[in-house]
């Protein structure tokens with residue numbers, strides 16, 4: 202089993218989209234068992250993968266990541282992590298194993314309340330961080346045997362839970378748009394990520410940059426791809442700006458095939474998943 206965080210300080214660079222594409226391609230094209238854990242209160246990956254109705258239903262029945270952590274922070278009734286996993290939620294035909302723990306906007310309050318409570322109990326921020334990391338790690342461990350890969354969709358910036366996710370991860374994927382400002386942001390972020398991963402002796406080699414939203418009509422994109430390749434360890438696959446990738450984010454009531462869902466981008470998404478398998482040692 203591999204744990205991989207998809208992360209970038211910047212928003213809008215394709216983190217959630219990459220998580221969803223990877224999850225669906227790995228599950229439906231390579232028969233992997235995938236668990237997606239949404240750590241972003243914006244809940245984009247959750248809504249993309251399970252649709253708005255199912256997401257609302259999970260939120261109402263309190264099968265969400267914030268409800269899971271509420272037991273440790275607010276002292277709600279103890280429940281096990283597997284109860285919070287929504288199984289096989291994708292709209293792809295054949296019910297591939299894309300399981301999901303959804304985020305909701307309330308997730309940000311759990312993090313704030315955890316800080317508030319534990320600091321008041323005399324913990325330092327570092328100790329709170331370690332505690333949340335341990336809670337998250339034991340949650341994932343409790344279901345690890347059911348999955349080949351766990352993907353964390355992280356919020357932009359660095360939250361306590363995102364930090365926990367990096368600490369637990371064997372690999373971090375950084376989606377980025379090939380432009381100058383985005384590239385600068387990666388330098389600082391990568392240093393930070395390495396620091397968290399070093400505890401488990403992972404190095405820069407475990408941080409993979411994924412170029413997304415590439416537009417061949419933008420001249421700058423071409424030179425920035427070259428710069429990204431020389432500065433960072435990157436995927437060979439470049440994900441283009443593609444309408445079908447954006448459209449695939451809309452949940453369909455009628456199950457569809459992978460090729461129907463991703464249209465002319467299906468081949469790229471498949472290739473991305475294959476390269477991911479190879480790069481993170483899942484072959």
Ligand SMILES: Nc1ncnc2c1ncn2[C@@H]1O[C@H](COP(=O)(O)OP(=O)(O)O)[C@@H](O)[C@H]1O
Nearest residue numbers: 212213214215216217218414441442443446447
């Ligand atoms: N390769 C792509 N082609 C076209 N649109 C994309 C692509 N990747 C992402 N998008 C769109 O860009 C927006 C931001 O993507 P998202 O994955 O939510 O970014 P992040 O999670 O980094 O904030 C979304 O509207 C998404 O549909």
Ligand SMILES: [Mg+2]
Nearest residue numbers: 216217241245
């Ligand atoms: Mg996102």
